[in-house]
Amino acid sequence: MMKKWSVLFLALMLLLAGCSGQASLVRDTVVASLDHPNYDYQTTFKLSGDKDKLFKLAEEENDPELTAILKALEAGFKLTGSQQDLQKAKMVIEMNDEQVLRDQKLWSGDQKASLEVLVDTNDVYVKTPLDQKYLQLSNNIDTSISAEEMKDFQEKAQKLTLSFLKKYIPKFGYKLSQVKNHGKETVKLPNGESVETTHLSITLDMKEIIQLLRYIAEDATTNAEVKNFAVDFLVMTGEIAEKNDPTMKMTPAERRTQAEAMVTLGLQELKQWLETEGKEYTPEKIVELAKEEGIDGLNLTLDYYIDQNKLTVKQVSDFSITVNDETLDAKPVTFGFAADTLAWNYGKATAINVPKAADVVNYEDLKKDDKALEAFDENGFLRAIIDFSLEEQGYEADLGSMILP
Secondary structure: OOOHHHHHHHHHHHHOOOOOOOHHHHHHHHHHHHHOOEEEEEEEEEEEEOHHHHHHHHHHOOOHHHHHHHHHHHHOEEEEEEEOOOOEEEEEEEEOOOHHHHHOOOOOOOOOOEEEEEEEOOEEEEEOOOOOOEEEEEOOOOOOOOHHHHHHHHHHHHHHHHHHHHHHHHHOOOOOOOEEEEEEEEEEOOOOOEEEEEEEEEEEEHHHHHHHHHHHHHHHOOOHHHHHHHHHHHHHHHHHHHHHOHHHOOOHHHHHHHHHHHHHHHHHHHHHHHHOHHHHOOHHHHHHHHHHOOEEEEEEEEEEEEOOOOOEEEEEEEEEEEEOOOOOOOOOEEEEEEEEEEEEEEOOOOOOOOOOHHHEEEHHHHHHOHHHHHHOOOOOHHHHHHHHHHHOOOHHHHHHHHHOO
8 A cells, every 4th residue: 555645745745845935944844754754643624614604504405414514514523543654554533523423323322423444455444433343345356466566566656756756846946925934833742742843834825726736737848857757657557557467568668668658748738738728728817717607716725833853743724715606695605624734753653453353344244144244333324334335236345445545
């Protein structure tokens, strides 16, 4: 398993790093985190924006279920996770207000509704506090690739990606227009540690988000590092695909030639679009078209709390969209999500224990033995998911593929 959450996090940081002034510190923390990844984190997600207007709209629609869902989102949920290595990870998802589950008789008791998720290579184990055992979800994709070959591919892919980011990030030249240094602030981490940090905030509106994306596209057409990375990645994926399908047999030279041709063509088409249609669809034009469709605005605010080692120990993100629709009485309406992430144990892996066979039930067990279902409490939401998936032909495989990274 590749640490997808890490790659996505780094990619987001990359896009917003900037190259000068206050934003350079954000760029530096991305570079530092490449060599010192964090292994423990806690993120809280909450509904943001004009919550009162959203509640009013739900009440006017006389939709109690929607109101309950909005209240649950307003209270938010917390995700606490740990990473041991490329193969093992653990996270616990906990709702702050599970009333919507209780009303639907999908939760009972004094404990808060939560779901524990353990990842071990291509296996995922899930369990709630109400259940006696873990439900095992396996990747049932038909493949001739061995676990060792897949692990080797994933490790090489991550190494290639990190190598590219180390070269690309320091030279990333987009200059952000709204960056503010709020000075020193102390951050209290869940492990009890207090860290002195520098607090930086970055704000992007719809126009600047579009400008940023356009800059990335234009840079890709001329940046040799981007092209080399794309070619190397295609070659690598071609090699692993060939192991699964021998009919795709190619020599290394042929595979590289094909990859270079594909990347070159793609970049040429992107450059042509930027020089033709792209000139018409300027950031100002796209903003205008969005407003015609009722989207008055997009806003993304990111707050970074960076320690003396240039590592981000806290990040607060708030993404919102403002909608102006004639069918809404309370217009315009702004809504979105806010995420507050704390990170610690940089460079220190956390040991994760995979459940023993006696503590695990898989779908084959459930199909063969009716008593196996008793391991999952009737008053828990996981039992409801299992019951539904057993009724739907082939749904269990889909469920596994959705959860597996």
